[in-house]
Amino acid sequence: MxxxxxxxxxxxxxxxxxxxxxxxxxxxxxxxxxxxxxxxxxxxxxxxxxxxxxxxxxxxxxxxxxxxxxxxxxxxxxxxxxxxxxxxxxxxxxxxxxxxxxxxGEQGRSARQETMRQIYNTKMAESSSVREHCLTMISNLNTLEVLGADIDGESQVDMIFQLLLNHSRNSNSIIT
Incomplete structure (x- = not known):
């Protein structure tokens, strides 16, 4: 070896x-x-x-x-x-x-579904920065890509912005 x-x-x-x-x-x-x-x-x-x-x-x-x-x-x-x-x-x-x-291959489908669930259920912690939250989201999107999901870059950015927007609406705070 x-x-x-x-x-x-x-x-x-x-x-x-x-x-x-x-x-x-x-x-x-x-x-x-x-x-x-x-x-x-x-x-x-x-x-x-x-x-x-x-x-x-x-x-x-x-x-x-x-x-x-x-x-x-x-x-x-x-x-x-x-x-x-x-x-x-x-x-x-x-x-x-x-x-x-x-x-x-069915494992890949299950893993993609679980990663998508993680993306949509990820909440930005009050103590975390937008940067940390975006890096977490990017990591999850990269995992999806490895698992065979085909999400273009523009859609990925849209997803991150939408989740940040939802967070700011739910927390009534200003994102910095």
Whole structure:
């Protein structure tokens, strides 16, 4: 294990179990992004090059294949033995991720709903600053994004302002 990078250690120490899919996926995304392999989960494999294809086309295909194999290794090494056995013969890392999402993705929906509930129920404490409150809200919005929610920046700002406005109306105080 001494040869593992600190990023890969994150996956080793946080293997996918039935209850931690959202956290596991976030950690996997971090590792794959840092290792520059995440693209194989969203970009299709280039067509198999013909014998007379340009070298660049052959290299692109080979690079994608090697990245796919690395992503599969990262995924398989970071899931339970039972899941490894189920997924070991799947050719594409994106297909493994799709299967895992189908098995555990409902956790993401529940987590998104809970985070939305937290956002709308967050009250600014009398002793806290607007800055602290906004940072809390931004953190919750970032969590939503990690969980797959797609809320554009303008809507996020609108949500924060609306919640601040509601707070000022309810507390009859001036926000500074």
């Amino acid at each position: 001494a040869s593992f990078s600190p990023l890969v250690t994150i996956l080793y120490q946080n293997k996918l179990t039935e209850s931690n899919y959202v956290d596991w996926k976030r950690n996997l995304d971090i590792v794959l992004t840092a290792k520059e392999h995440k693209y194989v989960l969203t970009k299709p494999c280039p067509s198999f090059p013909s014998l007379d294809a340009p070298l660049e086309e052959k290299q692109r295909y080979d690079h994608w294949q090697k990245s796919n194999e690395m992503v599969k290794c990262y995924i398989l090494a970071s899931i339970s033995n039972v899941l490894q056995h189920q997924m070991q013969d799947v050719k594409l890392a994106s297909d493994i991720m799709l299967s895992l999402k189908e098995m555990f």
